[in-house]
Amino acid sequence: MVGRLIHAAWAAALCFAALSLAHPARAADLATQCKAVAAADFSRVTDAPTQVLDARVLAADDRHPALCQVDGYVTSHVGFRLQLPESWNGKFIHIGCGGLCGTDFEQFDRDEIEKIKPVMSCNRALRRGYACIRTDLGHKGGDAKWAYQDLRAQIDYGFRATHVSTLAGKAITEWYYGRAPRLSYFMGCSGGGLQAMSEVQRFPWDFDGVIAGAVPMHGLTTRSTLADLWTYTVTQDAAGQPILTMADIELTHRAVVERCDMNDGVKDGVIGDPRVCRFDPAELTCGKAAAGQCLSPEKVAVIRKIYSGPTSPPAVQGFAGQVLGSELDWPQTVIHGVHYVGYATEAMRYLFLDPAPGPAWTTKDFDLARDYKRLGVTEAIHAAYNPDIRAFKAGGAKLIMYVGWEDRGRAPLMIDYYETMERAMGGKAQTEDFARLFVLPGVSHCFGGEGADNVDYLTALETWVEHGKAPDVLIASKMKPPAVKGDFTYLTRDFPPDPAQVVYTRPVYPYPLQAHYKGRGNPNKAESFRAVAPK
Numbered sequence: 001m002v003g004r005l006i007h008a009a010w011a012a013a014l015c016f017a018a019l020s021l022a023h024p025a026r027a028a029d030l031a032t033q034c035k036a037v038a039a040a041d042f043s044r045v046t047d048a049p050t051q052v053l054d055a056r057v058l059a060a061d062d063r064h065p066a067l068c069q070v071d072g073y074v075t076s077h078v079g080f081r082l083q084l085p086e087s088w089n090g091k092f093i094h095i096g097c098g099g100l101c102g103t104d105f106e107q108f109d110r111d112e113i114e115k116i117k118p119v120m121s122c123n124r125a126l127r128r129g130y131a132c133i134r135t136d137l138g139h140k141g142g143d144a145k146w147a148y149q150d151l152r153a154q155i156d157y158g159f160r161a162t163h164v165s166t167l168a169g170k171a172i173t174e175w176y177y178g179r180a181p182r183l184s185y186f187m188g189c190s191g192g193g194l195q196a197m198s199e200v201q202r203f204p205w206d207f208d209g210v211i212a213g214a215v216p217m218h219g220l221t222t223r224s225t226l227a228d229l230w231t232y233t234v235t236q237d238a239a240g241q242p243i244l245t246m247a248d249i250e251l252t253h254r255a256v257v258e259r260c261d262m263n264d265g266v267k268d269g270v271i272g273d274p275r276v277c278r279f280d281p282a283e284l285t286c287g288k289a290a291a292g293q294c295l296s297p298e299k300v301a302v303i304r305k306i307y308s309g310p311t312s313p314p315a316v317q318g319f320a321g322q323v324l325g326s327e328l329d330w331p332q333t334v335i336h337g338v339h340y341v342g343y344a345t346e347a348m349r350y351l352f353l354d355p356a357p358g359p360a361w362t363t364k365d366f367d368l369a370r371d372y373k374r375l376g377v378t379e380a381i382h383a384a385y386n387p388d389i390r391a392f393k394a395g396g397a398k399l400i401m402y403v404g405w406e407d408r409g410r411a412p413l414m415i416d417y418y419e420t421m422e423r424a425m426g427g428k429a430q431t432e433d434f435a436r437l438f439v440l441p442g443v444s445h446c447f448g449g450e451g452a453d454n455v456d457y458l459t460a461l462e463t464w465v466e467h468g469k470a471p472d473v474l475i476a477s478k479m480k481p482p483a484v485k486g487d488f489t490y491l492t493r494d495f496p497p498d499p500a501q502v503v504y505t506r507p508v509y510p511y512p513l514q515a516h517y518k519g520r521g522n523p524n525k526a527e528s529f530r531a532v533a534p535k
């Protein structure tokens with residue numbers, strides 16, 4: 001700790017020495033102005049009485065420019081961190097959180113966390129000159145005990161914290177630079193995608209443009225949690241041990257990819273459209289398939305259940321099965337269930353039911369056929385499934401949604417929302433002029449997976465909002481595997497990515513269009529693909 005402080009101080013001194021040579025007045029301004037924020041009164045921000053707790057200068061480093069970092073809260077418990085770069089582009093961005101949030105910003109902003117959760121980092125936006133804010137959604141820690149019999153905390157988490165921290169962030173930004181942001185954006189994935197859609201539906205005037213990735217449309221702790229708990233319970237044996245092994249899952253995945261890899265016209269280990277893929281795990285039953293490369297009938301039955309999703313209750317919207325090709329995303333629920341179910345258990349005990357059952361609840365108490373009818377209160381707070389977003393459109397704002405096909409069952413639910421919204425908005429033409437969905441083949445939850453996951457969503461949104469050019473295509477880059485497994489820092493670097501690190505590029509077209517290899521040209525280059533309508 002001491003060593004790091006000394007290092008930081010030394011780096012800061014060096015940096016200020018360099019700055020003071022180039023811009024002696026600016027360096028002094030940054031420090032003075034930043035200090036002044038801490039003493040300023042933000043208690044009268046409309047609907048968001050705000051207290052600044054700390055404001056400090058961070059010297060430029062290889063991740064972010066020189067900036068003033070403001071920590072504070074909006075009444076009564078909504079924590080935020082706002083970072084104000086020395087050289088401002090005049091714009092404001094809110095970067096979404098993830099999971100149950102409760103971000104400890106000090107911990108998060110260390111390298112290790114940014115590697116794992118790159119979509120929750122401000123650094124890429126800061127390097128573009130944005131003033132960037134994040135909120136903890138009203139509580140500390142990634143558990144759910146903060147929600148126990150506390151409706152205020154649940155409402156903050158569900159939708160209020162994102163809104164009021166945005167109000168506070170805009171007010172402080174205006175005070176700091178002497179003018180209001182000329183444009184405001186939101187960008188988030190997973191829980192951050194839920195924040196994004198909640199803003200679009202509940203506070204459509206907050207942002208000029210929104211990027212919503214991998215959205216759990218019914219709320220992070222509602223139907224998706226029930227569906228995952230169901231998957232967990234049907235994939236464990238009577239002794240509570242996983243029925244499937246990693247080898248079983250990998251075997252199934254290889255067979256699925258082998259079957260359907262070519263439905264995008266190119267053999268690249270990625271399925272273009274899993275919906276037209278036909279595969280029955282019974283084909284891998286021992287006796288039919290080679291010894292050592294086969295599954296017992298019990299395992300085949302379990303895998304069928306994972307693909308089908310809960311069939312009882314029948315036809316309850318929001319309980320999609322897992323998509324063909326998503327197998328490598330299963331282990332967190334199916335094999336490492338203890339960790340994952342810890343999260344779901346926490347939500348069931350403290351957040352999901354009203355009144356919450358508390359610490360006595362265990363997975364043995366779970367009954368999907370009964371519990372799916374008990375979601376009303378929490379979904380009123382957490383869901384972001386309202387397809388009527390006319391107010392958002394009327395304000396001139398733009399929306400980019402994205403999801404990966406390998407993100408277990410999320411893509412079908414986002415597609416369902418997009419198509420429902422399209423009908424509510426009056427049709428395709430009335431929708432695609434302000435909202436578009438991109439479904440990425442082979443991509444896992446927000447990023448990762450076997451497909452191309454590195455996409456410059458923010459430039460696409462800027463181009464749409466600021467220059468009126470809608471994203472007819474996004475270019476996704478498949479990056480070389482990181483030297484250390486699980487290091488996703490390539491997703492926080494600037495665009496375009498270093499060509500030496502790119503394995504191949506692919507176009508991603510607005511849903512429902514898909515990329516298909518032209519049959520000639522370098523299959524590693526996006527220009528060798530064209531848009532086709534789904535079969």
Ligand SMILES: [Ca+2]
Pocket residue numbers: 260261262263264265266267268269270271272
């Ligand atoms: Ca393929």
